[in-house]
Structure formats: C-alpha cells, structure tokens
Amino acid sequence: MDKPKWVTMKDVADRANVGKITVSRVIRTPEKVSQETRRRVEDVIRELGYVPDETAGALSSNRSRVIGALVSTLSDSVFASTIEGLSRTLRQSGYELLLSKTDYEPELETAAIRTLLGRRPDGLVLSSTDHTDSALKLLASSGVPVVEIWQLPDHPIDHVVGFSNYHAGRTVTDYLIQSSRQRIAFIGTSRAGDRRGKRRAEGYRDALMNSGLGEALYIDGDLSFSSDADIGASGFAQALTRWPDLDAVVCVSDPVAMGAICEASRRGIQIPGQMAITGFGGLELARESALNLTTIEFPGQKIGKVAAEILVDPEQNERKNIVDLGFNLVRRGTA
Amino acid sequence: MDKPKWVTMKDVADRANVGKITVSRVIRTPEKVSQETRRRVEDVIRELGYVPDETAGALSSNRSRVIGALVSTLSDSVFASTIEGLSRTLRQSGYELLLSKTDYEPELETAAIRTLLGRRPDGLVLSSTDHTDSALKLLASSGVPVVEIWQLPDHPIDHVVGFSNYHAGRTVTDYLIQSSRQRIAFIGTSRAGDRRGKRRAEGYRDALMNSGLGEALYIDGDLSFSSDADIGASGFAQALTRWPDLDAVVCVSDPVAMGAICEASRRGIQIPGQMAITGFGGLELARESALNLTTIEFPGQKIGKVAAEILVDPEQNERKNIVDLGFNLVRRGTA
DNA sequence: AAATCTGATGGTATCGATACCATTGCCACA
DNA sequence: TGTGGCAATGGTATCGATACCATCAGATTT
Numbered sequence A, B: 001m002d003k004p005k006w007v008t009m010k011d012v013a014d015r016a017n018v019g020k021i022t023v024s025r026v027i028r029t030p031e032k033v034s035q036e037t038r039r040r041v042e043d044v045i046r047e048l049g050y051v052p053d054e055t056a057g058a059l060s061s062n063r064s065r066v067i068g069a070l071v072s073t074l075s076d077s078v079f080a081s082t083i084e085g086l087s088r089t090l091r092q093s094g095y096e097l098l099l100s101k102t103d104y105e106p107e108l109e110t111a112a113i114r115t116l117l118g119r120r121p122d123g124l125v126l127s128s129t130d131h132t133d134s135a136l137k138l139l140a141s142s143g144v145p146v147v148e149i150w151q152l153p154d155h156p157i158d159h160v161v162g163f164s165n166y167h168a169g170r171t172v173t174d175y176l177i178q179s180s181r182q183r184i185a186f187i188g189t190s191r192a193g194d195r196r197g198k199r200r201a202e203g204y205r206d207a208l209m210n211s212g213l214g215e216a217l218y219i220d221g222d223l224s225f226s227s228d229a230d231i232g233a234s235g236f237a238q239a240l241t242r243w244p245d246l247d248a249v250v251c252v253s254d255p256v257a258m259g260a261i262c263e264a265s266r267r268g269i270q271i272p273g274q275m276a277i278t279g280f281g282g283l284e285l286a287r288e289s290a291l292n293l294t295t296i297e298f299p300g301q302k303i304g305k306v307a308a309e310i311l312v313d314p315e316q317n318e319r320k321n322i323v324d325l326g327f328n329l330v331r332r333g334t335a
Numbered sequence C: 001a002a003a004t005c006t007g008a009t010g011g012t013a014t015c016g017a018t019a020c021c022a023t024t025g026c027c028a029c030a
Numbered sequence D: 001t002g003t004g005g006c007a008a009t010g011g012t013a014t015c016g017a018t019a020c021c022a023t024c025a026g027a028t029t030t
Helices: A009-016 A020-028 A035-048 A054-061 A077-092 A106-118 A133-142 A165-178 A195-211 A228-242 A254-266 A300-312 A314-318 B009-016 B020-028 B035-048 B054-061 B077-092 B106-118 B133-142 B165-178 B195-211 B228-242 B254-266 B300-312 B314-318
Strands: A066-071 A096-101 A123-126 A146-151 A159-163 A184-188 A217-220 A248-251 A276-281 A294-297 A322-324 A328-330 B066-071 B096-101 B123-126 B146-151 B159-163 B184-188 B217-220 B248-251 B276-281 B294-297 B322-324 B328-330
Touching (some): A009 A020, A009 A035, A066 A106, A077 B077, A096 B077, A123 A300, A146 A195, A146 A300, A159 A165, A165 A184, A165 A248, A165 A328, A217 A228, A228 A248, A248 A254, A254 A276, B020 B035, B066 B077, B077 B096, B106 B123, B146 B195, B165 B248, B165 B276, B184 B228, B184 B254, B254 B276
Parallel strands (some): A066 A123, A276 A294, B123 B146, B184 B248, B276 B294
Antiparallel strands (some): B294 B328
C-alpha cells in the first residue's frame, strides 16, 4: 500500500443512501438539506472520517479558498504579527494561507507571484511595493485581487492597507526637535527593495529641513553584520565619530535602536540625558519592562486582519480600498 | 467580466499545434520532448502568459506539492526562523508552504490538521508534540508523512527533527552549578500545550537534585502580562522575595531573561557579579552587541531545512527519521 | 380540480491537469 | 525484407468535487 486511499464524497453518499450532491450540500450549505438527511450524512462523515478534498472543490467551483501571502522576511517580528493577523482572520472565514518569501528581492518576488498564481488563490497579499513589470502584468492579467501592505505605495495595484513610513519618520524627528535636540542623526539599513526604511529616512530629512536645524546625517548600516542590533551599535559609533556633539539618533528599527542603546551605555553616555534614541516597530523588547524605548508603533496584526477582511468580503473587493491605519508615537524613557 | 479567464493548457496546445499532453511534458519533463517542439511550446507559454493550474495537476497526479505546517505561534521569533528554513528549502524543490497556527491549543491543532488535510498535502510539519486522539487517528488514516519538530517526543508519530529541551535545561543549570552558583531559580511560563518549557524546567530540577544543591524554585510566570519580558521582570521580583539570597536564574526563554536583566539592573543588582542570568533561544537581541546574554542556542533554521528535506525526498520518507540536531551553550556576559 | 409553487434531492457535464496506453515513424540489426 | 526497439507524440479516461438543470412530492392558490 503505497498510496493512501482517501474516503471520497461518493463513499459517503453511498453509505448514507443519498446522492453525492447532497453530501456536498451538507458540507457547504447545510440549511438546504432536511434535518434528518443532514444528520444521517453527518454521522457517516464522522464514521468514515471523511475529509473533503478542497483541491477538487477548488477546481470545479473556481474558488480555492486560499490566500497567498508574500513577505520580505519572516525574521522581522513585525511581519510575524501581520501574518498572525492574516492567518487568524482567514481561518475564521474558512480560508487558508499560502506563504512565500521574497528576501527583499523583486526578482524572487516575481517568481514567487507566478508560483502562487499557479495555485489559483482567491487573493494575494504583498508586503513589498516595488514590483517588476512582468510581475505587474502577471497580476493584472490574472485578475486576482491584491492587497499591498505596510507601505502606502505611490501607484497602488489594487487595495492597500498600511501607514505612511514617511510621516512616521517625520513625526518622530519633529518630536526630537521639539524636545530641543540639536544634532540628530539617522541610522538605517539600506537593503535593496526595502522602501520602508528609505521613506522613514526621507521623513527624517524633511523634518530637519523644515525646522531649519540644518544638516542631516544618514548613516548607512553595515550589512555585513548579521544582526540589526550589531548594525545599530556600529552605526551609532560611526555617527558619533562624524558628529561628536550628537545628541539624538533616529533608528530605522527597534533592533537597531537596541544596538545603539547598548553601544551608548558601553561608552557611558547617559540616556536620555545626553542622548536621545528612538526606534521603529513596537517590538516586544521595546516595552517598559525591557528597553523602555521611545518608538513608533504600528498596528502590525491589524494590518493583517484588515487585509484579510478585504479579500474575503466580496463586497469590499469591488472597489479599491486604500486604508491608512496610522501609527503611534510611544514616548518612553529613551527620548 | 466577473471571473478572470485563465489561459489553459489546451489553449497553449492549440496555439502550438500539439496535444495538451505535450505541453504538460514541456513543463514537467522537458527532456522527453524534442528540442524543437519544446521551444515552440515555450514560446507560446510566454506569449500567452500561461500559468499552469497546480490544483488541477494535484487532483490528477495525486501529488499536491504542498506541505502543511502547523506552528504554535509566529510571534516567537525562533519559530520564524524555522519557517524560513522550511520555506526556503521547500521552494527549491518546487513545493509550497501552507501555514496554520495552533496558539498552543490541542483542540485548535486538531481542527487545523483537518483543514490542512483537506488540501491533500504531501507532508505535514507539526511544531507541537501534544496531540489529541482524534488528531492522531486522522493523521494515521490519511497516511500523510509527518515531521514533528522542536521537541523530541516520547512517542513519535513519524519523523522527528529537534533537540532535547530536557538536556538543554540540564546543561545550562549544570553550567551555573559549576560556576559556583548556590541558589538557582527557574522562571517559566506554563502555557498549556507547551511541553518545551516544562521539559527545560525538568532538566533544571534534575540538575539541582543531582548536584545535591537541594531545593529547586520554579516561578510560574504570570500570564496576564502581555509580554514575555514583563513576565521575566515580575518573575525575577518574585524569586527574589522567596529567596533573598538568590544568585542565579535560569529563564525559559530569551525575552524572559531580558525582563529579568532589566529588573535586576533597576534594583542595582550587578550581573554577573551578584547574579547570573541565562536564557533559551539564541534570539538576535541576545547577541554581544545587545544583551550579551548567556543562553542556549538552537539551530532553528536548520530544523526547518532538515524537516523539509525529509518530506521532499521519497527515499528518506521510507523510514522513520529521528534527528537530534542538538543545541549550543553560548557563554556570554550574564553568567 | 387544475395550476403553481416550494423544498428536497438526484443526474450529468465540467473544471484543468496527469496517467496510461496506443500510435507513428525511423533506424538498426539479423 | 522483416522485426524489434526507441523517441516523440496523441487520445481517452480519470481525479473528486461543484454548477446547473431536472425531477418529484406535497402544500397552496384560484
């Protein structure tokens, strides 16, 4: 016995003395079947341990009940929470999640989109907003509803759920300026294909320009370090070399901020007295009982939830949804 | 036009003046088609933007090229790395990942297994090792290969890839004992269905027993806190109340350890001078440039990779694989 | 009493691929 | 010259469900 034999709908039907179609109705639209028949069929289903073959169902109904999601990386825990939100909401509506990764590379994304489309998903969630031409063509001709998440793109494909990284960067920088900080640097990690960090940096720059505070200092994290915290530590050191009178740094993410904080305390620099440090992300480790980091929090889980709701609800699917869920400047102990 | 029209294999075949089956061969087994025909078909595929319908293929070939994965939670970044490993390896072999979550609840897991089986996956990866009877029955009768990961279970269903949490707990405790620590407490979070933490605690207990150091102190983290770091902070405070002469704590995870460290520094307790603190997990934040935490590291990504390889390779699939990937005690600054 | 409706059920075609077997043409070898 | 083998390709049945339409009994309407 190499191939496991699955119980089919016909097996159930025969055993319960009904037509296949009635079994199908018991599963999909129970209200259309008489109480008595339903009970009988349900008993047989349990008895035989019948598990409907969704792939067959997908083929004939032209609905797969699968949503494909494409994320840049899973390591970043902010993505993890979005996946959580997606997963939970989808399951509640009887959908499932097909997950793929792009590693921030548009080429890989294109390939992944193609593979995902091969499964005929009822919707697609894309965490990146930079797409190749062939990816766009593929998406357009497939007609599959798409939700882009995290960043509000300039030219949305279809639906969007996210927030403005630009405004987030600007907001946190404005806050530092209002707190009388004079020399504010930005520590980023310029991964290709990651527009989010760049947009935050742009917000930072514009806030400085606007305030007349003058010169901006963008430190490009050394990607040869394996962890973002390492990048933050070395970036902070660099910034201090360039600007000895540095009194604030805006970090592109919470882990980077963590590295910066550690480096600062290693040098005996007092936070927030001599130095203000801010992050992005609302990671758990940023909380009061841990880093106590002043940071921008995003509703990661909610982004996933809302994206799922749009895709699942045929009505919402009609129109283009652009949802800005905003962000929150959380003031804690580091700035 | 409500329903998008997909290009089918027949469309391609007609256009290229061949039979459908030849198109199928061009895609699955190109070497069986003459060079010239292949080129012609490939041109048409590109021209029409044909994307094969994998669900249909799955139905007729009885192979879905889908692997279902069931994880307790995604928030924990150690799981994230496993998913990364899985995802990467599967994609390389032309498989895809269907993801579901159990939230540490066996009931939810059972339901999720049923739904996953509905998609007729070629394999299943389970991150938990506690299963309900009906889940076990379902798995057995489906005949789908299963890999249990992370914890080496007492009664494996099929394949296993993981390491011994018990030994990990024992190893780190032994290390503390050898470092002349006298009063060692354990801070855990007893989530239902999470055997891993319990096994670590058992290792801790046995290490103490064995050394003749006497009394163990197990602090059960207050789950009403939303973050593990908060649990660590409050757990540490509790431990100190019970044992004022405390000089070491074994924390069930890195975030918990982080909370404990912060609480310690808030109280002016010196680490590692007065107090040793260890974690579990090898999180990024534990690294040198950040927490500099002494901890047990697991090969999270590799677990995913190996699990995927077992499921994808028909040969390995034959026999039961029990793979112990071990762990690593990483000595850093906190113990 | 005939016509109409409604709820419950079944039959058949169909979704888009692959499996399996058949066919064709060509070459090599006895 | 005939036979066997092989490479390339095609035809048809099939996978397991759902869509669509048909049927039929019994109730309701006129």
